[in-house]
Amino acid sequence: MDNLLRDTFSSFEGEIPMSDWFAIEEKLNNKKRFAWIWWAALPLLLVAGLSIYSLLIKKDSNTFTKKITVQKEKTTYDLIVKKDATNDKIVSQSFNSTNNIKTKTVTSFAKNNIYKLNKDSKIEITEANTAITNNPFESIYLISKSLGNIWKLSLPIVEKIKELELPKPNNKKPSRFSYEFGINVSPAMGIDAIKQNKNNWINHNYFSSIANSASFGSGFNNGVHGQVNIGKHWYIRQGIYSTTYSVNNDFNYTITDFPNVIVGRGITGYNPLNPSDYLHIQKISKASIKYISIPLLAGNRTYINKKWGIESKVGVNVSKLWCASGQTVNPTYLNLEDINSNNSIKKWNSSLSISTGVFIKTNNNLIFTVEPNFSTLLSSARVKDYPVKTRYYNYGLNVNLNYSIGGSKK
Amino acid sequence: MNNSNIDEIIKGCKKNDRNCQKLLFELFSKKMMGVCLRYCYNYETARDMVQDGFVKVYTKINDFKGDSAVQTWMTRIFINTCLSHINKLENKSIHLDINDLNVQYTTENSIGNEEVVENSIKNLPVTAVLEYINQLPEKYKIVLNMYSIDGYSHQQIAEALDIQIGSSKSRLSRARQLLIDLIKEKEN
Numbered sequence: 001m002d003n004l005l006r007d008t009f010s011s012f013e014g015e016i017p018m019s020d021w022f023a024i025e026e027k028l029n030n031k032k033r034f035a036w037i038w039w040a041a042l043p044l045l046l047v048a049g050l051s052i053y054s055l056l057i058k059k060d061s062n063t064f065t066k067k068i069t070v071q072k073e074k075t076t077y078d079l080i081v082k083k084d085a086t087n088d089k090i091v092s093q094s095f096n097s098t099n100n101i102k103t104k105t106v107t108s109f110a111k112n113n114i115y116k117l118n119k120d121s122k123i124e125i126t127e128a129n130t131a132i133t134n135n136p137f138e139s140i141y142l143i144s145k146s147l148g149n150i151w152k153l154s155l156p157i158v159e160k161i162k163e164l165e166l167p168k169p170n171n172k173k174p175s176r177f178s179y180e181f182g183i184n185v186s187p188a189m190g191i192d193a194i195k196q197n198k199n200n201w202i203n204h205n206y207f208s209s210i211a212n213s214a215s216f217g218s219g220f221n222n223g224v225h226g227q228v229n230i231g232k233h234w235y236i237r238q239g240i241y242s243t244t245y246s247v248n249n250d251f252n253y254t255i256t257d258f259p260n261v262i263v264g265r266g267i268t269g270y271n272p273l274n275p276s277d278y279l280h281i282q283k284i285s286k287a288s289i290k291y292i293s294i295p296l297l298a299g300n301r302t303y304i305n306k307k308w309g310i311e312s313k314v315g316v317n318v319s320k321l322w323c324a325s326g327q328t329v330n331p332t333y334l335n336l337e338d339i340n341s342n343n344s345i346k347k348w349n350s351s352l353s354i355s356t357g358v359f360i361k362t363n364n365n366l367i368f369t370v371e372p373n374f375s376t377l378l379s380s381a382r383v384k385d386y387p388v389k390t391r392y393y394n395y396g397l398n399v400n401l402n403y404s405i406g407g408s409k410k
Numbered sequence: 411m412n413n414s415n416i417d418e419i420i421k422g423c424k425k426n427d428r429n430c431q432k433l434l435f436e437l438f439s440k441k442m443m444g445v446c447l448r449y450c451y452n453y454e455t456a457r458d459m460v461q462d463g464f465v466k467v468y469t470k471i472n473d474f475k476g477d478s479a480v481q482t483w484m485t486r487i488f489i490n491t492c493l494s495h496i497n498k499l500e501n502k503s504i505h506l507d508i509n510d511l512n513v514q515y516t517t518e519n520s521i522g523n524e525e526v527v528e529n530s531i532k533n534l535p536v537t538a539v540l541e542y543i544n545q546l547p548e549k550y551k552i553v554l555n556m557y558s559i560d561g562y563s564h565q566q567i568a569e570a571l572d573i574q575i576g577s578s579k580s581r582l583s584r585a586r587q588l589l590i591d592l593i594k595e596k597e598n
Contacts, residue, residue, distance in 0.1 A: 002558040014443030
């Protein structure tokens, strides 16, 4: 019967209208249309993941391991008392609940090579000392604030013998703010991008021809800044930077379309150029513009572990022209001119910068950050109503060294 | 259409070429409609399954390595699409409890002459056979379709439906009996 059924249906087909193809096509288009959402969600997922991860680490650092493991075979016995256990004390005197406990701090015991508190607050009790030779653990007590009890270590049994009377908690809330100051060095590649004035004062074909003649240059940003950290992750930074844009112009151009300037709107007194004089032009020049900037940046540090993490920041710089020198090509007049001729550079400008990278925190309160950076002037560098505008872009590397000077992080 | 043409169409589909996707639809849509009609109870649902199935085929076409014929690979996708749909409906309790439907069938006459039934099937048009199969309770119909027509093993059916191999075998046996009874009853 199976074979019969298989044969019966082997060439069975059902009618389906062609309009169903259009329904399928629509579904495929919808899938494609919304595919970008997943890509857009990736950075959000990354940030959310890092935040959750850092929260978990934070939680873990505040969780004390209350399990005390003592193994007789070992010569080293680990009492794992994590962070904030620095107030814990080891006492070696016999314990009597009616008497006051005479305590000695961990450091004093360390002298005798019996105890030491290592960096990650793991208390190691090492059996090897003349002071306590016989049954060395019989009279050793750990008064642990973090464990909240007094523990008696008496091999092979570890038992709790008394609840510790903890000192009254300090209700004063720690400050949410901490402070840093630092230096910033940002070498960058730069381009002098030219844009058509939005009022279309020049013919489009000509502009399209010269648009690719953008010059190549470099940028350099350096200065000092102060920073206020709000909580563990967020900060606001302000400082004073020197920002330099250096541009190498190589305007090498064979005339196919000639500038056709609409006189009387942005430009007055423009005399049309004679095309035969400009069949091929090449202008080479260098120019430099230097600003003094006041940056205002907001940033975030997401810790991957205690030492390092991801740092991102965004901000604006208010810039005051310091000096401008050299020559640049005027694409309207097809000549070289002093970049600062007739005070043509804006005295004040502003720029936007975005960067994200990694930071490393050292034990001596230094925070070192390296991050790719993008910055741009928010408006044209030129004050004149040229048909062709100039805007500077920098793609570079921010290198920051900060020092934490106090507050809650200290 | 020869194999090299189909290979070209598959290559085009892998590059998301809309013309190739349309050609693939034109080539296999009727065949796949036939598959969906066997698993679904009505024409409209089968059309929906064909649409969903083709979207899955285009999405997963890069997984097709050519180990089997493209029709076989596509048939599996369409069967899985139908099974997922049926599973969703069952979860929403839209269908009646299929065990309740058993009451209209009896097995009293199932030990009849199978040859008579087989001859009936041979002489019936395929749409009439489909109608009989569609009258079976869903759980029997699915197993009969998968085993007898689509060539799944009991192991594969058990995995696909999340049931025991023994259940698959007993459902198949029951499906055959019910189908024979139905055909005999109608033919008499």
